[in-house]
Amino acid sequence: MSRRSRWITLGAVWGAVVVAAVVAPFYLEGFWLQTGLFAMSAAVGAIGINLLTGATGQLSLGHAFFLAVGAYAYVYLSTDVGLPTPLAAVVAVLLAGAAGGAFSPIAGRLKGAYLGIATLALIFGGQHVLFNAEPLTGGYNGRPVPPMELFGFVFADTPDLVLLNVPFGALERLWFLGLLVLAAAAAFARGVLRGRPGLAMNTIRDHEIAAGVMGVPVARYRAGVFVLSSMYGGLAGVLVALVFQRAVPDYFGFLLSLDYLAMIVIGGLGSVAGAVIGAVFVSLLPQLLTRYSDSLPLVAEPGSGGVSPAEAARILYGAAVVTVVLFLPGGLLGLATRLRRVIPRIKELRWPNSATAPASRR
Amino acid sequence: MTTFLELLANGISVGAVYALIALGFVVIFKATEVVNFTHASLLLAGGFLVAKLHPALGFWLALAAGVAGAALVGALIEFLIIRRARVGSHGVLAIVTIGVDILLTTELTRQIGTDVLALGDPWRDQVLHLGPITIAETRVVALGVAAALITAFLLAFKFTGWGVAMRATAEDAETAALMGVRLGRVSLSAWAVAGALAAIAALFLCVFPTPGLDRSTTAAAMKAFPAAILGGLDSTTGALAGGLIVGVTEALMSGYQSQLAFLGRGIGDAAPFLVMIAILLFRPAGIFGTKELARV
Numbered sequence: 001m002s003r004r005s006r007w008i009t010l011g012a013v014w015g016a017v018v019v020a021a022v023v024a025p026f027y028l029e030g031f032w033l034q035t036g037l038f039a040m041s042a043a044v045g046a047i048g049i050n051l052l053t054g055a056t057g058q059l060s061l062g063h064a065f066f067l068a069v070g071a072y073a074y075v076y077l078s079t080d081v082g083l084p085t086p087l088a089a090v091v092a093v094l095l096a097g098a099a100g101g102a103f104s105p106i107a108g109r110l111k112g113a114y115l116g117i118a119t120l121a122l123i124f125g126g127q128h129v130l131f132n133a134e135p136l137t138g139g140y141n142g143r144p145v146p147p148m149e150l151f152g153f154v155f156a157d158t159p160d161l162v163l164l165n166v167p168f169g170a171l172e173r174l175w176f177l178g179l180l181v182l183a184a185a186a187a188f189a190r191g192v193l194r195g196r197p198g199l200a201m202n203t204i205r206d207h208e209i210a211a212g213v214m215g216v217p218v219a220r221y222r223a224g225v226f227v228l229s230s231m232y233g234g235l236a237g238v239l240v241a242l243v244f245q246r247a248v249p250d251y252f253g254f255l256l257s258l259d260y261l262a263m264i265v266i267g268g269l270g271s272v273a274g275a276v277i278g279a280v281f282v283s284l285l286p287q288l289l290t291r292y293s294d295s296l297p298l299v300a301e302p303g304s305g306g307v308s309p310a311e312a313a314r315i316l317y318g319a320a321v322v323t324v325v326l327f328l329p330g331g332l333l334g335l336a337t338r339l340r341r342v343i344p345r346i347k348e349l350r351w352p353n354s355a356t357a358p359a360s361r362r
Numbered sequence: 363m364t365t366f367l368e369l370l371a372n373g374i375s376v377g378a379v380y381a382l383i384a385l386g387f388v389v390i391f392k393a394t395e396v397v398n399f400t401h402a403s404l405l406l407a408g409g410f411l412v413a414k415l416h417p418a419l420g421f422w423l424a425l426a427a428g429v430a431g432a433a434l435v436g437a438l439i440e441f442l443i444i445r446r447a448r449v450g451s452h453g454v455l456a457i458v459t460i461g462v463d464i465l466l467t468t469e470l471t472r473q474i475g476t477d478v479l480a481l482g483d484p485w486r487d488q489v490l491h492l493g494p495i496t497i498a499e500t501r502v503v504a505l506g507v508a509a510a511l512i513t514a515f516l517l518a519f520k521f522t523g524w525g526v527a528m529r530a531t532a533e534d535a536e537t538a539a540l541m542g543v544r545l546g547r548v549s550l551s552a553w554a555v556a557g558a559l560a561a562i563a564a565l566f567l568c569v570f571p572t573p574g575l576d577r578s579t580t581a582a583a584m585k586a587f588p589a590a591i592l593g594g595l596d597s598t599t600g601a602l603a604g605g606l607i608v609g610v611t612e613a614l615m616s617g618y619q620s621q622l623a624f625l626g627r628g629i630g631d632a633a634p635f636l637v638m639i640a641i642l643l644f645r646p647a648g649i650f651g652t653k654e655l656a657r658v
Contacts, residue, residue, distance in 0.1 A: 057453050106639065109646040113397035113456035117591045118642055120584065121635035132626030254584075258464055265457055307472065314468040321461030325454060326447050 021179055025172040026164060033171040034243060035287045040178040041239035043279035044185045046263040047272055048232020051189055053261070054270035055198065056225045057205030059112055061257045062103075062119030065126035066230040068252035069096040070237025071145070072130070072137050075247055078146045085148045089238045096234020100227040108223035111208065123254050130249035142248030145241040148177065155242065174242055181239060182276075185232060189272045192228070201225060202270070262317045266324055268331030277332050281320075286313035364494045369617035370610065375501040377609020378508035382563040383586035384593065384601035385512065386556030391595050392532035393552035397456040400439060401560060402583040403466035408432030408561025409481065409568055409575045410470055416482035424482065429561040435466075436557025440550050471577045478574040487570045504566035511562065512602060515555075519598065524551065532596070581631070585612065588638035594651025603649055607641075608634040 025033060045067060052058050073092035077083045083091065100107070106118050130137045137143065147156035147170065155177060157169040192198055203211040204218055212218050241247045259282055267278020289309035307315070324331050330338070383405065390398045412421075412428035419427065439462055447458055488499040519525040530538040531548045539545050560583075567582050568575040589608040593600025615622065616630030647653045 053453075053457075059453055059456060106642055106646075110642065112453040114591060114595065116397065116399075116456060117587045118638065120587055121639045124584075124632050124635045125639075128626060128628060128632035131628070258460060261457060261460055262464065265461070269454075311468050311472050315465055318461050318464030318468065321464065322443060322458055325458045325461070326443065 022176075025168075025175045030169075030171055031287075031291070033175060035284060037171065037174055037178050037243040038240070039280045039283035040182045041236045041243065042260070042263065042283045043182055043276045044239060045233050045236030046260055046267070046275035046279040047185055047189045048229035048236070049260050050264040050267075050270060050272070050275040051192065051201070051232070052225050052229035054264050054268075054274070055193060055205065056201040056222065057112055058107070058222055058226065059116030059261075060119045060226070060229070061116050061254070061261070062122030062126075063229070063233045063260050064252045064254065064256035065119075065122035066096045066100060066233030067237035067240060067256065068126055068130060068247075068249070069099045069230075070234030071241035071247040071252070072143075072237075073234070074238045074241055075143050075145050076136055079143070085146060086150055089148065092238050093231050093234040096237065097227050097231040100230025100233075101223070103230075104223035104226060107226035108219040111222070120254075123257060127249060127253060130252065137247075137249060140249065142246050145245050145247055147245075148174075148242055150177075170245075171243075177242075178239060181235065185235065186272050186276065189232075193270075193272065197221075205270075262321050264331075265321045266317065266331055268333030271333060274331050274333040281332065282317055285317060286310050289313050365617065367495050368497060369613045371495060371497050372501055372617075373610035373613030374606060375497075375505040375508075375609070376613060377589075377606035378505050378512075379563050379566045379605075380586045380589045380608050381602045381605025382508050382511060382559045383583060384590035384605050385515065385598060386559040387586065387590040388593075388595060388598055388601045389528070389552045390556050391590075393528055394440075394444065394549045395452045396444060396459065397452070397595070398556070399456060399459040400463045400466065401556070401586065402580045403463050403470060404432050404436055404557045405560040405564045405567070405583040406470045406575075406580055407435050407466065408557065409564030409579060410474065410479070412481050412561070412565060413479035413568075413575050421482045421484060425561075425565060428564070429558045432557035432561035432564075433554040434557070436553035436555075436560075437550055440553035444549070444553075445546065467580055471580070474575065474577060476577075478576045479568075480574045481565060481568050483565065483569045485569065498570055500566065500569040500571075504569075507562065507566070511559065515559075516598065528552065585631075585634045588634045592638045592641045592648055594648030596652055597648065597650035600648055600650035607637060611637050 024036065028036070045063065049060060049063050052060055070092045073095045074085075074088050077088035077091055078085045081088075103119075103122065107115060110118055131139060147154055149155070153173075155170055155173045193201075200211065200216045200221055203214065203216060204221055208218055211221075237252075240251075244251075263278035263282045264275050265278070266281055267276065268274025286309055289312050328335055383401065386404075387398060387401050390396060390401075408428045408431060410428075411431040412424045415427050416424035418424075439459075443458060443462060444455060447455060483500065485499045485503055489496050490499055490502055519528065527538070527543045527548050528551075530541065530543055531545060535545060538548075563586075564575070564579070564583075567579060572582075585608055586605070589604035590601055591604070592607065593602070593604030611633050612630050615625075615633040619627070619629060622629060641649065645651070
């Protein structure tokens with residue numbers, strides 16, 4: 001493919017994605033909108049953890065905690081303190097970052113899987129706090145989340161709003177907020193990864209000593225990336241809370257952290273697109289299985305004793321994590337890239353005399 | 363004072379069980395440099411086998427089957443997955459073990475469901491009176507068995523050919539291979555041993571005063587992670603010390619919960635992790651861990 005035609009294809013693909021995303025709420029029913037919104041918030045969180053684990057090589061099993069900080073800080077600040085909701089959201093993200101910063105003496109010094117075990121403390125300590133600090137978190141039953149209100153526009157079912165004959169409820173409105181937040185989060189992370197910080201992070205992952213010798217402050221970078229990724233976690237937490245309309249402590253447990261790790265491994269470690277693809281995959285899978293459980297073999301309806309959709313999804317993506325690492329280094333994103341390289345080559349084999357033999361395959 | 367001694371005795375006994383789990387964890391790390399997150403599910407697999415087989419086979423045979431089964435599962439994970447994964451960094455291997463853990467834990471907890479499975483142990487709920495202290499018989503047995511197993515393991519580590527091969531691999535895998543140590547066998551045996559130790563630990567985590575094996579057993583098993591890391595991931599001594607620290611802290615914190623009410627309910631479950639953080643703040647490599655140094 002020539003350079004120009006590649007730009008055209010790329011533009012067409014992106015155009016299609018944007019159009020599909022904007023049109024979606026006019027056609028999809030509530031169930032899928034909600035699933036899509038979860039996927040968006042998961043994507044934001046996964047981008048954050050991919051900066052940490054994929055790009056810098058630091059494992060974290062504690063990111064569910066930062067989601068909890070974001071969600072509960074938003075609830076607390078907007079309900080109890082009475083901050084305007086957008087400000088509450090921003091401060092919630094900053095607080096999640098501060099929580100990550102408070103962990104930085106550990107996040108900066110430990111590397112890789114060691115850090116993974118240490119961050120288990122965030123989960124178990126966090127769960128303890130969530131269940132016990134009742135005035136703040138509502139204890140076991142959680143707390144209702146006030147809807148976001150931006151310049152007088154409320155992201156809730158009331159007041160009624162009908163656009164092109166489609167009633168625009170909370171989910172439809174949040175859909176666009178989610179898209180904007182995700183786009184901004186992705187653009188920022190892409191900037192970080194493509195610039196000097198990204199190079200430094202990759203060098204730390206690949207060879208810590210070499211990074212240090214070349215003048216990268218390794219500990220400070222590790223701590224910094226940890227803070228950044230915890231802010232992404234907090235942002236994802238705020239989004240999840242807005243979609244759920246209720247924050248319950250149980251949700252922010254160890255399994256959620258595992259979900260996030262599965263996302264980045266399946267999607268592709270170290271890139272923004274990989275995180276987004278993985279997040280969509282892992283969030284859609286259980287919902288798809290739930291929706292079509294009666295027509296799928298081996299999957300039983302919930303509560304009937306067989307493999308429930310949630311369990312089947314978990315087993316599937318546990319297996320996906322293993323398969324991806326064994327056979328598809330680079331994840332689904334890596335698979336797409338490889339296919340893109342292989343397909344022209346196959347064409348070349350089929351028509352050896354073809355005039356369009358690629359001069360620049362890359 | 364009596365309460366304190368009782369709690370301490372219980373703590374040491376539970377700590378010895380954590381030390382067993384942590385020891386397996388450390389052995390795998392030393393032999394293959396993989397941080398093994400499947401450990402909790404290995405433990406669950408061992409316990410599950412014992413619980414399911416004891417009505418048919420009787421307790422002792424079931425225990426043997428559980429130990430063998432968990433060892434086999436460990437060996438299979440190494441043989442089928444860890445050995446085949448051609449990845450650059452050990453961090454990615456840790457993520458693979460997380461994937462395996464998701465698989466195993468989901469399936470096992472699904473099998474267990476909401477049941478609480480008894481393990482059919484011969485000690486039941488008998489208690490011993492040692493002077494003023496009352497302690498469950500299971501706790502005494504746990505301490506004895508754990509101490510015996512740990513001693514046997516450390517002796518084997520020091521004096522047998524297998525132990526020498528293992529230590530040589532941990533020191534420098536490449537040189538060990540050149541000297542004729544079969545790395546595949548070393549790592550396979552490490553996983554098998556870790557599985558067997560985890561199965562024994564599962565038994566003692568699920569007997570009286572715990573009601574039995576249920577979904578929450580994995581959570582109990584996860585307390586061995588802080589035990590392993592606070593002692594130092596590459597140190598067998600560290601695993602023992604870590605296990606005891608975690609066990610005693612947990613027992614004391616839960617025992618004096620009413621006096622520590624300001625810390626909230628269930629502080630005993632969070633305590634091992636808080637202790638780990640406190641220790642890692644001062645010694646990032648753990649108490650007995652070797653600090654990584656590099657000459658540039």
